Amino acid sequence: MADDDADIVRFVEVNLRLEGFQVVTARDGQEALTKALDLQPDVILLDVLMPRIDGYTVCARLRADQRGAAIPVILLTANFITADQEVARRAGADDFVVKPFDPYELMARVKALIRAR
Numbered sequence: 001m002a003d004d005d006a007d008i009v010r011f012v013e014v015n016l017r018l019e020g021f022q023v024v025t026a027r028d029g030q031e032a033l034t035k036a037l038d039l040q041p042d043v044i045l046l047d048v049l050m051p052r053i054d055g056y057t058v059c060a061r062l063r064a065d066q067r068g069a070a071i072p073v074i075l076l077t078a079n080f081i082t083a084d085q086e087v088a089r090r091a092g093a094d095d096f097v098v099k100p101f102d103p104y105e106l107m108a109r110v111k112a113l114i115r116a117r
Contacts, residue, residue: 002032029053063092072113
């Protein structure tokens, strides 16, 4: 889970842990990219607007590296416009969720991507 908003990180982390997931967090895009390539998690949740490297760029860099190419990515954003979905798809995102989101819906999407993997 990568987001520069500590409250969002805590909220998502608690919900994921309640569902039995182990969670690794990052505060910016560079940290998220490094951890993702090193740890190769089952799924990655990335905020779009983060310091150092934005979520779109992190996603694209994951897709360009064989260690991260197959890891499912869900992009999260508070600033949604229709064009954002297309940018997310071009970056290689598997899903796109608009903040604020329902935690049950997010968990369902995470589980679906892990099952599909």
